[in-house]
Amino acid sequence: MQEYLKGLNEPQREAVTHLNGPLMIIAGAGSGKTKVLTTRIAHLMANGVDAFNILALTFTNKAAAEMKERVEKILGNTEARSLYIGTFHSVFARILRAEAPRIGFPNNFTIYDTDDSRSVLKTVINELNLDDKHYKPNIVHNRISQAKNGLVGPAEYATDYYIQQEDMRSNRPAIAQVYQAYSVRCFKNGAMDFDDLLLKMYELLRDFPEVLYKYQHKFKYIMIDEYQDTNAVQYQITKLLAAVHENICVVGDDAQSIYSFRGATIENIFQFQKDYDDVKVVKLEQNYRSTQSILNIANEVIKNNKGQIPKALWTENENGEKIRLVRTMTDNEEGRFVADTIQEQKLRNHYYNKDFAILYRTNAQSRSFEESLRKMGIAYRIYGGVSFYQRKEIKDLLAYLRVIVNTRDEEALKRIINYPVRGIGKTTIEKAVIIANEQNITLWEVLMRAAEFGFKAGTLEILQNFTTMIRYFQSMLKTKNAYDVAVQVGKHTNLVKELFSDKTSEGLARYENIQELLNSIKEWVDDRVNRAQIDEDGFITNDITITPSSPASQPAGDDGVITGEGGLTPSPPVERGQGGEVSLGSYLQQITLLTDADEDKGNGDVVKLMTIHAAKGLEFSVVFVGGVEETLFPSAMSINTREELEEERRLFYVAVTRAKARLWITYANARYRFGSLVQNEPSRFLEELPAEHIDKSYAGGGARNQSGVNMGSAFERMHRGFGNESNYQYSDTGSKKPATSNQKPSYLPVAPKPQPVNHIPSADFVASDTSNLQAGQKVEHQKFGFGLVTKMEGSAHNPIATVKFDVNGEKKIMLNYAKLRIVE
DNA sequence: GATTGCGCGATTTTT
DNA sequence: TCGCGCAATC
Numbered sequence: 109m110q111e112y113l114k115g116l117n118e119p120q121r122e123a124v125t126h127l128n129g130p131l132m133i134i135a136g137a138g139s140g141k142t143k144v145l146t147t148r149i150a151h152l153m154a155n156g157v158d159a160f161n162i163l164a165l166t167f168t169n170k171a172a173a174e175m176k177e178r179v180e181k182i183l184g185n186t187e188a189r190s191l192y193i194g195t196f197h198s199v200f201a202r203i204l205r206a207e208a209p210r211i212g213f214p215n216n217f218t219i220y221d222t223d224d225s226r227s228v229l230k231t232v233i234n235e236l237n238l239d240d241k242h243y244k245p246n247i248v249h250n251r252i253s254q255a256k257n258g259l260v261g262p263a264e265y266a267t268d269y270y271i272q273q274e275d276m277r278s279n280r281p282a283i284a285q286v287y288q289a290y291s292v293r294c295f296k297n298g299a300m301d302f303d304d305l306l307l308k309m310y311e312l313l314r315d316f317p318e319v320l321y322k323y324q325h326k327f328k329y330i331m332i333d334e335y336q337d338t339n340a341v342q343y344q345i346t347k348l349l350a351a352v353h354e355n356i357c358v359v360g361d362d363a364q365s366i367y368s369f370r371g372a373t374i375e376n377i378f379q380f381q382k383d384y385d386d387v388k389v390v391k392l393e394q395n396y397r398s399t400q401s402i403l404n405i406a407n408e409v410i411k412n413n414k415g416q417i418p419k420a421l422w423t424e425n426e427n428g429e430k431i432r433l434v435r436t437m438t439d440n441e442e443g444r445f446v447a448d449t450i451q452e453q454k455l456r457n458h459y460y461n462k463d464f465a466i467l468y469r470t471n472a473q474s475r476s477f478e479e480s481l482r483k484m485g486i487a488y489r490i491y492g493g494v495s496f497y498q499r500k501e502i503k504d505l506l507a508y509l510r511v512i513v514n515t516r517d518e519e520a521l522k523r524i525i526n527y528p529v530r531g532i533g534k535t536t537i538e539k540a541v542i543i544a545n546e547q548n549i550t551l552w553e554v555l556m557r558a559a560e561f562g563f564k565a566g567t568l569e570i571l572q573n574f575t576t577m578i579r580y581f582q583s584m585l586k587t588k589n590a591y592d593v594a595v596q597v598g599k600h601t602n603l604v605k606e607l608f609s610d611k612t613s614e615g616l617a618r619y620e621n622i623q624e625l626l627n628s629i630k631e632w633v634d635d636r637v638n639r640a641q642i643d644e645d646g647f648i649t650n651d652i653t654i655t656p657s658s659p660a661s662q663p664a665g666d667d668g669v670i671t672g673e674g675g676l677t678p679s680p681p682v683e684r685g686q687g688g689e690v691s692l693g694s695y696l697q698q699i700t701l702l703t704d705a706d707e708d709k710g711n712g713d714v715v716k717l718m719t720i721h722a723a724k725g726l727e728f729s730v731v732f733v734g735g736v737e738e739t740l741f742p743s744a745m746s747i748n749t750r751e752e753l754e755e756e757r758r759l760f761y762v763a764v765t766r767a768k769a770r771l772w773i774t775y776a777n778a779r780y781r782f783g784s785l786v787q788n789e790p791s792r793f794l795e796e797l798p799a800e801h802i803d804k805s806y807a808g809g810g811a812r813n814q815s816g817v818n819m820g821s822a823f824e825r826m827h828r829g830f831g832n833e834s835n836y837q838y839s840d841t842g843s844k845k846p847a848t849s850n851q852k853p854s855y856l857p858v859a860p861k862p863q864p865v866n867h868i869p870s871a872d873f874v875a876s877d878t879s880n881l882q883a884g885q886k887v888e889h890q891k892f893g894f895g896l897v898t899k900m901e902g903s904a905h906n907p908i909a910t911v912k913f914d915v916n917g918e919k920k921i922m923l924n925y926a927k928l929r930i931v932e
Numbered sequence: 933g934a935t936t937g938c939g940c941g942a943t944t945t946t947t
Numbered sequence: 948t949c950g951c952g953c954a955a956t957c
Contacts, residue, residue, distance in 0.1 A: 167946090167947075168946095168947080169947090195947065196947080197947050198947090221947090222946085222947090302946085302947050303947090305947085306947095366945075367945080367946080369944080369945060369946090370945085370946065370947080469944070469945075470943060470944055470945075471943080471944085471945085472942090472943055472944090473943095492946085526933090529933065533933085700947095701947065702947095703946075703947070719944090719945065719946090720945080721944090721945045721946065722945090722946080740943095740944095743943090743944050743945080744943095744944090745943095745944060745945095746944080746945095755945095759945080780948075781942095781943080781948095782941090782942070782943090782948065782949090783948035783949075784948085
């Protein structure tokens with residue numbers, strides 16, 4: 109027997125060695141699911157299956173990366189790099205990148221993240237003269253998202269009786285129109301949102317038999333992780349792909365289905381057995397992760413859900429400690445308790461920060477934990493906050509790159525058209541947008557043909573300068589890689605320089621972020637270049653001979669013409685394996701699909717804070733589950749139906765089963781919400797916990813806390829002296845350690861608070877006549893202080909001076925408004 | 933164009 | 948309570 113099979117238990121081995129035909133693995137929490145998947149891939153390859161015929165789909169990039177790494181380790185060579193392992197979204201994005209022209213999108217289509225989608229929706233809603241207070245972009249977005257995930261297009265949406273009824277009831281009958289307009293706009297912009305990556309992929313396979321044929325034969329073996337979280341589109345796609353070989357292996361756990369709000373349906377698991385004859389079902393029930401105690405309460409809680417696939421999770425692990433259930437007065441105290449306990453556990457049981465995780469239901473709950481950890485000087489990192497790529501300065505630079513790659517991307521174009529300021533004001537943009545809509549051309553085209561549309565001479569020149577610059581960048585695309593282009597953009601647009609000259613700490617942080625972005629682009633390019641050298645297989649090589657003999661109907665476009673390879677659009681660039689293409693377009697599509705959990709520099713020794721959703725698939729030695737209270741967990745939004753409540757319970761199950769050795773469950777009597785203290789009942793889930801496995805306690809100062817005096821825990825008092833704040837012995841030099849240790853936690857860069865450098869104007873400050881101001885003159889500004897005029901621009905009736913201030917960096921000053929005193 | 937000050941809505945979960 | 952969008956100033 110092969111070495112890698114020896115470490116498996118019986119059912120695991122059964123799953124791994126079942127090579128051909130449909131296979132469903134019901135894998136309980138901590139039952140070695142990833143091990144089975146990776147070993148199975150290795151086993152396939154050991155049995156002569158080519159790596160490039162294997163497709164493995166996951167939900168997170170992290171899971172994909174881990175899988176790839178582990179396969180590589182088992183195989184001991186780099187063959188694994190030709191495997192096709194990735195998230196649904198990233199794999200489909202890649203395929204769409206090659207095939208998009210068939211459905212009228214450019215190869216370099218833009219991927220809109222949630223912010224982009226909402227922004228487009230907002231525009232569309234306003235254009236339809238709807239009130240965006242009532243048609244809130246995120247509500248509308250959710251609705252559209254659900255439709256897409258349920259394979260409901262705009263036309264069907266508008267005509268479906270029940271859907272329309274729902275929209276009537278919520279008093280938003282025009283969502284159908286918004287959906288329609290939004291789709292048109294995305295198409296016009298050459299952009300797909302997250303849901304489109306799935307929906308368009310499905311449409312592609314449905315409408316183009318030769319495409320279906322190609323990928324059906326490429327992906328001879330398909331594996332799907334977290335199958336319980338797949339939605340209707342994902343289900344349809346994988347069903348189509350697997351239809352020929354039927355070598356499809358799905359892994360799931362109905363007890364961990366927590367994404368129904370995103371359209372996921374456990375039904376897919378039950379349906380699987382009906383879809384194929386002869387489905388082999390394997391149950392993995394031995395848990396290797398958690399102690400007996402932890403498993404006991406997990407099992408006990410989940411029992412309260414109806415309609416599950418029967419299974420009994422068991423373990424050979426020792427009992428371990430009892431689960432600790434802790435009540436505190438407030439959320440702040442809860443935070444303090446957790447931080448104290450982490451500190452104590454580190455000392456007592458020799459844990460590192462990285463052994464701990466704090467899990468919660470909603471992101472907002474991170475605040476109190478954060479504060480306490482910071483006070484104690486414990487390094488932590490929050491997963492799921494604002495992603496690096498959502499920072500303004502990053503989005504700005506990326507917007508340039510997006511426009512260069514895809515000029516149809518109006519969102520990005522509007523973002524940069526006047527940034528940095530180049531004199532293309534609101535009026536000009538509005539005018540251009542109106543023309544674009546009237547003529548049914550893109551905004552970019554309006555700019556390119558500005559001369560035809562009667563812009564004033566000055567404006568025309570500025571517009572032409574702008575388009576010339578963008579086209580100059582475009583000319584680099586063919587010869588330069590993503591990094592080189594990005595650097596050029598940074599230079600020529602003065603974007604980097606502008607941030608660099610801003611000496612405020614805020615500006616500095618922005619500058620550093622831009623540098624970090626450039627570095628990461630470089631890293632990405634280098635990485636792919638290295639990989640490409642060892643790749644044997646080309647992925648989407650477009651030279652697969654298409655012999656559409658079997659699929660019955662020929663594909664026909666709107667005009668009835670068969671749309672095949674090599675139509676009007678140029679051939680997509682050749683991508684090779686997992687490495688290869690280092691173009692800017694390829695880079696942009698990748699990063700939109702990254703979440704901040706993915707760029708995990710978090711190998712550092714930090715306590716991890718995240719939502720339970722984000723924690724799925726992970727494990728930690730010590731887990732704290734916070735805020736286990738009614739209205740919060742279960743969420744007030746999810747107590748109306750049994751289905752919703754059961755999903756919350758599964759979520760609780762997921763939370764509990766993340767823990768390997770120790771588990772604390774905490775809840776507060778009251779917590780701050782919208783600024784005021786709100787009372788909460790303990791969660792109903794707590795009543796479901798078996799008393800004999802629980803160690804209940806109460807942490808906090810009781811009456812003293814009610815009187816509002818903040819005592820903190822015993823541990824905290826011990827470390828900062830006695831009593832409350834008033835008993836502090838402050839020295840004038842202000843060293844009050846360690847309560848406010850300066851040790852910087854190693855979480856990701858947080859933009860420092862802006863530090864306005866105030867200037868006190870000279871006593872004799874009088875605004876000078878600046879109509880003849882020249883570069884080289886010294887001036888004083890009431891707020892920014894002294895500075896040197898470095899440049900004069902703008903028109904005669906609206907002059908703009910660029911002033912380099914001594915302390916506040918470079919600013920553009922509009923002389924019509926600002927008062928300047930000429931010093932010399 | 934950029935900054936400041938005010939009023940109001942916000943909290944489910946994510947690729 | 949806090950952060951954001953919008954209107955009023957420089």
